[in-house]
Every structure is written in C-alpha cells, then in structure tokens.
Amino acid sequence: EAGVAQSPRYKIIEKRQSVAFWCNPISGHATLYWYQQILGQGPKLLIQFQNNGVVDDSQLPKDRFSAERLKGVDSTLKIQPAKLEDSAVYLCASSESYNEQFFGPGTRLTVL
Amino acid sequence: GNSVTQMEGPVTLSEEAFLTINCTYTATGYPSLFWYVQYPGEGLQLLLKATKADDKGSNKGFEATYRKETTSFHLEKGSVQVSDSAVYFCALSLDNYGQNFVFGPGTRLSVLP
Numbered sequence: 001e002a003g004v005a006q007s008p009r010y011k012i013i014e015k016r017q018s019v020a021f022w023c024n025p026i027s028g029h030a031t032l033y034w035y036q037q038i039l040g041q042g043p044k045l046l047i048q049f050q051n052n053g054v055v056d057d058s059q060l061p062k063d064r065f066s067a068e069r070l071k072g073v074d075s076t077l078k079i080q081p082a083k084l085e086d087s088a089v090y091l092c093a094s095s096e097s098y099n100e101q102f103f104g105p106g107t108r109l110t111v112l
Numbered sequence: 113g114n115s116v117t118q119m120e121g122p123v124t125l126s127e128e129a130f131l132t133i134n135c136t137y138t139a140t141g142y143p144s145l146f147w148y149v150q151y152p153g154e155g156l157q158l159l160l161k162a163t164k165a166d167d168k169g170s171n172k173g174f175e176a177t178y179r180k181e182t183t184s185f186h187l188e189k190g191s192v193q194v195s196d197s198a199v200y201f202c203a204l205s206l207d208n209y210g211q212n213f214v215f216g217p218g219t220r221l222s223v224l225p
Contacts (some may be wrong), residue, residue, distance in 0.1 A: 004155075031215070042116075042201050042215035043156070091155060101213065103155035
C-alpha cells in the first residue's frame with residue numbers, strides 16, 4: 001500500500017514570507033497529524049484531525065500557522081509570515097483507530 | 113503533564129555489542145508505549161509497541177517490555193549491526209485514537225564496524 005506522501009521535500013524562504021506544505025495520508029486513515037521537528041529534538045504535535053474536524057490544536061501557533069483538511073483526505077499546513085525559529089522538518093502522519101502512526105518523509109523548511 | 117524521558121546520546125557501539133536505550137514516562141492515564149526509529153534522511157517508522165503492563169514488543173531483534181511499576185520501556189538488542197545506526201524515539205499515547213501522542217527527544221545510535 002502507498003505510504004504518506006508529502007511535498008515539497010525541501011523549501012527555503014526568507015523570513016516574513018509565506019509557505020505551504022501538502023500531505024496525502026494513507027487511504028482510509030481517518031486521523032491525520034502535523035508535527036514540527038526541530039533539529040536534535042523529538043517531533044512536537046502541531047495539530048490532529050479526525051476526518052475533517054480538528055481534535056487537538058493546542059500547540060499550534062495560531063497567529064501564524066493554519067491547517068485544513070478538506071473532505072477528510074488531503075491536508076495543507078501554512079505558515080504566514082514565517083520566522084527564523086520556524087526552521088524545522090514538518091512531518092505528516094496518519095493512522096487508523098489503533099494508535100499506530102505512519103509517517104511521511106517530511107518537508108525540511110529553512111527560513112533565512 | 114505527560115512526558116517521555118530518554119537517555120542522552122549519542123550512543124556509540126561496536127558491531128555485535130549489546131544495546132540498551134533507557135526510556136521512562138510520566139502520564140496522567142494508562143498509556144500505550146512505542147519505539148520509533150528514524151534513519152538518516154527518512155521519516156519515522158514504528159519499531160515496536162506495547163499496550164499494557166508486562167507486554168513485550170519486539171521487531172527486527174529489538175525488544176522492550178512495558179514496566180508499569182517503574183514507568184519504563186527500555187529498548188534492547190542483543191547484537192547491533194551497522195545498519196541499526198539511526199535516531200530512536202520513545203513515545204506514548206493515551207487513547208486508542210492516538211490523542212495526546214508525546215515523543216521523547218530521541219537518542220542517536222552510531223554502530224561502528
């Protein structure tokens with residue numbers, strides 16, 4: 001079966017610019033997660049969707065980050081405007097109801 | 113709050129050495145426990161998991177036992193290979209829908225030939 005797809009794989013922008021990341025989960029997986037992984041640290045959950053509803057966005061910096069999951073399938077994470085400290089790998093994961101998450105390859109963002 | 117603590121890395125071993133990576137957790141409920149592995153340039157992959165006390169998860173020669181009395185889930189392998197070089201993350205989840213999923217900081221393992 002196909003895994004979690006993410007694009008782009010790499011992105012370099014200047015601070016105050018905007019950027020968007022795309023994720024396509026494994027077919028049939030109702031739950032989708034976005035994580036931020038700063039170099040040398042474990043992934044930090046930004047937002048969790050169950051179908052197209054938000055389950056947890058308590059750690060999402062809502063003044064600059066937004067995410068949506070239209071039709072309960074694909075998802076987009078946006079940063080506007082970006083700051084230097086947003087430089088990280090953004091990971092998307094999906095799961096069925098048995099709490100095993102499958103991760104995509106991630107998008108490495110560099111903010112200059 | 114919920115948290116996961118891992119031994120600091122990097123851990124450097126020779127091929128065929130015994131590996132232990134310590135993991136302890138703090139949780140408000142009764143979590144499921146996981147080990148994920150991240151190979152260079154790749155996303156995280158589930159290595160093994162355990163959902164209740166005294167369960168042993170195992171995969172690819174790695175093992176970890178869920179110890180409720182010590183709130184631990186230490187990862188072990190009897191004989192490591194160069195191909196095991198990666199970052200290992202301990203994690204917990206507090207419900208069957210993966211909510212409250214918390215990762216530890218990761219432990220980098222380097223295995224030398």
